[in-house]
Amino acid sequence: MRIYSVILLAGVTVLSACSGYKYHQSNRVYTKQAKELVKPLKSVPDPYVVQGISIQEEPVGTVNFDLRKPNYVIIHHTAQGSCTETLDFFTKKATKVSSHYLVCKDGTVSQLLNDYFRSWHAGVSYWGGLTDLNSASIGIEIDNNGFEPFTVLQMSSLLELLKNLKQKYNIPTANFIGHSDIAPGRKVDPNVWFPWKDLAMNGFGHWYSDTTGVTVPEGFDTNMALRAIGYDMKNPGSVYDTFKRKYLQDSSNNKQFDSAAIKVLYQLYTNPF
Ligand SMILES: [Zn+2]
Incomplete structure (x- = not known):
């Protein structure tokens, strides 16, 4: 198994304890937002009324459930000059974009968001009847300016990451697709150099x-x-x-x-x- 480095959330927490760490402030925002999002999930749903129809008087919570899982992987190129540039971009509120993972040219993989959260990477999109790909997918950005080949180290790390995601969430082979597939005319990533055939030969997407x-x-x-x-x-x-x-x-x-x-x-x- 290839060794590649993943900056896990736990690692980020340790690093953010150092006051001089560049992403200390955005990590604090991440934690605060995550807590806010999870809070309403913790209690049994309140009885409520839909369009005048009373559903129930007392709360009733089922005991059979787990978390919803991502079922698609969307691959992007960053169209930026470096991983540092992208990390800075994804940690600023004003940009309103993110991804779950970023694959750098040296093969380093950073995880920026827990897989169960909804990243803002797809934008207006459509695939097989789905119109909210952000809710159903994991977004992977690959450091690439849009006009260059992808590195060997990047591709081997990407394949390892895809293997993990496919196994963990049981993602169908056909559901590994590109940003340009779900937003034709608006997006062209990943660029013409991207080795889709190699991916298909490894079980990610069809050829x-x-x-x-x-x-x-x-x-x-x-x-x-x-x-x-x-x-x-x-x-x-x-x-x-x-x-x-x-x-x-x-x-x-x-x-x-x-x-x-x-x-x-x-x-x-x-x-x-
Ligand atoms: Zn994209």
């Missing part, structure tokens, strides 16, 4: 089988297949661009879907791995 000699049957409905995979087909041209960037390493952004792309889609839809 297509060989297209050699494949004949796409007449009448194959590309937009229907893209919708079935999960894409929001409100603006098909933006989805075509996102799809080609991910599966054909084509960032021409011409909003066209040529015969090569149709073959790939057909294989992905009918014969994925």
Whole structure:
């Protein structure tokens, strides 16, 4: 098993005890917010009235429950210059963005938020009928300016992290997707260098089988297949661009879907791995 460093919340607490620590103040805000969010979960629900219908007179709490779990992982690139820049960005209220994890170029992984909390990383998004991906997912940012390859150390740490998350929360293979998948036309991350095929070979997301000699049957409905995979087909041209960037390493952004792309889609839809 690869060794990579994870800054766990406990570690952050120890560090924040030192008064000169850079993130001392934001860690205090984190703890205060976490306490506020958890407080109403601790007591048995009050009897209440919905639209004039009385539900019950006395509180009744069931005894069979646990925590809701994330079911998706959304992968991003930071589009920033360094991990320090991103950590500073995610610890300022004004930016209103965050992620659960940040993977640095040297393979270091920082955890910034407990997996059970809702990070603000997806924004306006859609996937397979879901419109609140932040509530259902874990967000992973990878330190990358948007125009460069990802490092070997980054990718091996990412794979280890994904393996842990997949096991812990039983996340389906198809639910490891990119920010651009859920926000086509608005987001392009992770960039064209991101090795989606390597991820699929490790069980995170799907890839297509060989297209050699494949004949796409007449009448194959590309937009229907893209919708079935999960894409929001409100603006098909933006989805075509996102799809080609991910599966054909084509960032021409011409909003066209040529015969090569149709073959790939057909294989992905009918014969994925
Ligand atoms: Zn993103």
